[in-house]
Amino acid sequence: xxxxxxxxxxxxxxxxxxxxxxxxxxxxxxxxxxxxxxxxxxxxxxxxxxxxxxxxxxxxxxxxxxxxxxxxxxxxxxxxxxxxxxxxxxxxxxxxxx
Numbered sequence: 001x002x003x004x005x006x007x008x009x010x011x012x013x014x015x016x017x018x019x020x021x022x023x024x025x026x027x028x029x030x031x032x033x034x035x036x037x038x039x040x041x042x043x044x045x046x047x048x049x050x051x052x053x054x055x056x057x058x059x060x061x062x063x064x065x066x067x068x069x070x071x072x073x074x075x076x077x078x079x080x081x082x083x084x085x086x087x088x089x090x091x092x093x094x095x096x097x098x
Contacts, residue, residue, distance in 0.1 A: 033057065035075045040096055043083055047091045052083055068092065 035056060042055035052071065053059070059071040069089075073081040083094040 033075050034077060035073060035079045035081055035096070040081065043081065043091060043094050043096075045091055045093075049085050049089045049091075052091065056081065 039055045043052055049069070049071070056073045060074045061072045063070040063072075068084060068086045070085070071083045073083070079096070079098050081094060081096045084092045086092045
């Protein structure tokens with residue numbers, strides 16, 4: 001029974017902590033992990049993978065295929081960006097979900 005209460009308490013503390021972490025960036029502060037319009041402006045056809053990673057930070061995941069690579073970025077507000085690169089390492093397409 002005690003273990004149950006410890007687990008519930010830990011879950012509540014984790015939930016509150018994660019919500020408080022999201023409050024600051026969504027309040028309009030330019031936090032390094034927030035995907036902003038300024039940062040997304042770098043992501044355009046022909047941009048290099050290096051330029052995109054410098055603007056958005058390290059991706060959450062990378063999908064490698066024969067025709068190129070796709071990078072997935074996510075911020076603390078759960079905004080996300082999928083960026084497709086061709087074999088030459090240049091952006092071919094991208095999609096941003098705010």
